[in-house]
Amino acid sequence: MFTDTHCHLTLLDLTPYGGDLDLALEQAREAGVSRFMSISVDLDDHIQLAAIAARHADVGYSVGVHPCEDPATMARATTDYLVELAQPEKVWALGETGLDYFHSTDFIQEQKECFARHIHASQTVKKPVVVHTRAAKQDTVDIIRAEKSTHGILHCFTEDWETAKAVLDCGYYISFSGIVSFKNAQDLRDVAKQVPLDRVLIETDSPYLAPMPYRGKSNEPKYVPYVAKALSDVYDKSLEEMALITKQNFENLLNLK
Template sequence: MFFDTHTHVNVEAFELDLEETLQRANENGVTHFAVVGFDTPTIQKSLELSALHDNIYSIIGWHPTEAGVYTKAIEEKLQQQLIDKKVVALGEIGLDYHWMTSPKDVQEKVFRRQIAISREHCLPISIHTREAMEDTYRILKSEMFYGGIMHSFSGTVEDMYRFLDLGMHISLSGVVTFKKAVDLHDVAKKVPLDRLLIETDAPYLAPVPFRGKRNEPSYVRFVAEKIAELRECSIQEIAEATMKNAKELFKLR
């Protein structure tokens, strides 16, 4: 049984076949989902889905590419939404220096503000970092928070150990199945089993053999299979460990 700890089935790519997508996931052993909302419409859709499905949970927050439009009104609304009992983390938040839709100082301000909000609500955080590993580490090291996830981790083993020291979990996506992702292969071998999570980031980052196509939660199995291959263990061991880790981090029974 698998827990897809980061999926975006709340976006337009799944508008026409969402129920079929969820059914395929269940048929492939995906029993739990964390649906991530990152702006006003996707946050609302995430909350709607988690209200409708017992096995869907919400992670909601303001994405760094949207930092430039973060306002007091948005924050007040987010504060209200975080009270929802199906919300298990605040995210995805962080820094994105690839798209640079907002200046670095604006991204950092919104990032730090949301970390503070996560403390108020005693929620873990889900971190997006793209071409901003050092600044992400610097900020997290200087803040207090209730644990969290390095979503779709893309760093080296050395980066991994630094974030583990801050209390973070390492979440691996379909990228770990890519032939040239040698740093991630090393991470998959060395990350402590009790700090490992798996995800799809669907509809993005589809694993081999679906690379380049729309990703979906049922494909999280291929992430688990690759990690098991690299660690020379059973897929059941990966499934059980990552399920346990997710439930403990999200405070689920």
């Protein structure tokens, strides 16, 4: 019923499961999670993610390189290579890409160029681009607009309404993580309330950013219902309604051509 649109299955702490990812996914299914999109951060993640997706019908993945990776890795992510990697049916998206000036301002131009190439590949294969932005909201919006990107997700959203509206106007969906459940995140919930219900997605970004009441612990896909619960309170919907709305939104996103 719930869709975790952004998790890092290759990075999970599997200690509670004896190192067995399949057991972690089974626990998530028991919690009501019916679809998982596992996100690449390194260009070679597709190898391991393709193997996981081949074993699990409800798992898809993305291909791409995170903006915090080194410039040499980003340089390997040519548009043609990304298009090649994105051909398999179980590749649902490109990324995560974007801009991150919080962790490094040493390679801003390389980040921008890599981001644009991911968008170009996304447009070629007609699959959404997954965008990360941190301390770079204006440049992120500027590139989305300049490249005429209309098919994507602004993931782990923590920005203001101005940023949300800008990407919504471009056709993007906005994905909320466990941060929206934090007690000190009322400003984010106020922004979320303004986002149209047909553009909202949920994610864990696991193993990071576990929602309340697990904040500070290692995150995993089975906790995505807590993100849905926080949003159900924001939108005054039942948990079941929020699960179905976000599930349908993700299906709509994947079916855009």
